[in-house]
Amino acid sequence: MNSQDFDFVSQLLRKRAGIVLGGDKMYLLESRLAPLARKEGLPSIDDLIQVVRARRDERLITQVVDVMTTNETFFFRDKTPFDHLKEAVMPALAQARKGQRIRIWCAAASTGQEPYSIAMMLDQTPALTGGVPVEIIATDISDRCLDRARQGLFTQFEVQRGLPIQMLMHYFTQQDDHWRISERIRSLVTFRKLNLMDPSYNLGKFDVVFCRNVLIYFDAPTKGAVLDRIGQCTNPGGFLMLGAAESVIGITQSFESAQDRRGLYKLTERAVKAA
Numbered sequence: 001m002n003s004q005d006f007d008f009v010s011q012l013l014r015k016r017a018g019i020v021l022g023g024d025k026m027y028l029l030e031s032r033l034a035p036l037a038r039k040e041g042l043p044s045i046d047d048l049i050q051v052v053r054a055r056r057d058e059r060l061i062t063q064v065v066d067v068m069t070t071n072e073t074f075f076f077r078d079k080t081p082f083d084h085l086k087e088a089v090m091p092a093l094a095q096a097r098k099g100q101r102i103r104i105w106c107a108a109a110s111t112g113q114e115p116y117s118i119a120m121m122l123d124q125t126p127a128l129t130g131g132v133p134v135e136i137i138a139t140d141i142s143d144r145c146l147d148r149a150r151q152g153l154f155t156q157f158e159v160q161r162g163l164p165i166q167m168l169m170h171y172f173t174q175q176d177d178h179w180r181i182s183e184r185i186r187s188l189v190t191f192r193k194l195n196l197m198d199p200s201y202n203l204g205k206f207d208v209v210f211c212r213n214v215l216i217y218f219d220a221p222t223k224g225a226v227l228d229r230i231g232q233c234t235n236p237g238g239f240l241m242l243g244a245a246e247s248v249i250g251i252t253q254s255f256e257s258a259q260d261r262r263g264l265y266k267l268t269e270r271a272v273k274a275a
């Protein structure tokens with residue numbers, strides 16, 4: 001791939017998904033675009049890029065962006081956010097919402113392990129919700145991931161990463177060499193396509209937003225804009241969870257650290273007043 005083609009694809013990714021591709025990521029681009037070129041019946045990546053450049057084919061552009069997303073995820077990833085949810089967030093919300101529905105949003109849910117982890121955790125400990133109904137919405141930019149997430153079908157490798165064996169036995173059934181999550185847990189999560197770069201998405205307001213391990217792909221102004229928009233979608237008293245390598249410091253004034261809990265943030269008064 002020549003440098004003009006590399007620049008073309010990096011600009012496309014940045015514009016469409018906010019994803020910044022470092023100049024050293026040529027190998028990444030090539031390894032991910034090669035299977036797409038084959039799938040499209042094109043002889044090489046160069047031909048694929050030619051077609052994208054010449055035809056401006058939306059379907060193909062969407063697929064280029066999709067294959068360039070990094071979808072690494074696993075059940076109960078990093079553990080700490082789920083401890084925060086259990087120990088601090090749900091008890092505070094169950095009390096504050098006084099019988100009203102609690103809404104949780106996984107804003108870059110990949111293949112579904114994160115929202116399903118939340119659903120299993122809440123199902124396992126009903127006292128956490130204090131009888132308050134909970135709605136879990138999970139979104140991602142990748143159709144490929146959303147299709148897989150909706151199926152709720154996981155490989156042996158995937159269920160061995162982070163999922164306690166008791167939960168595997170309780171919530172999954174084996175299907176050939178895969179594991180299918182129970183219909184009950186699957187039905188607790190609604191999956192929708194959503195691009196965090198879209199300034200006008202509207203899913204209503206949430207009490208908890210998980211936005212983990214996606215901001216790392218964006219530049220600082222994009223991180224700020226995405227978090228400010230999420231702030232506008234968060235109820236007063238609501239919480240945000242970021243990934244272990246992510247922070248709001250110097251990025252947004254919509255959220256601030258909460259209760260000395262790493263990775264947990266709450267909506268600021270300033271954001272509430274600005275709403």
Ligand SMILES: C[S@@+](CC[C@H](N)C(=O)[O-])C[C@H]1O[C@@H](n2cnc3c(N)ncnc32)[C@H](O)[C@@H]1O
Nearest residue numbers: 017069072073108110141142195196212213214
């Ligand atoms: C590394 S995964 C993180 C999954 C999960 N949150 C976790 O922490 O395990 C990042 C996800 O962000 C999604 N993503 C990337 N850019 C996005 C955008 N602009 N809007 C929505 N999702 C995006 C990718 O498709 C990918 O599934």
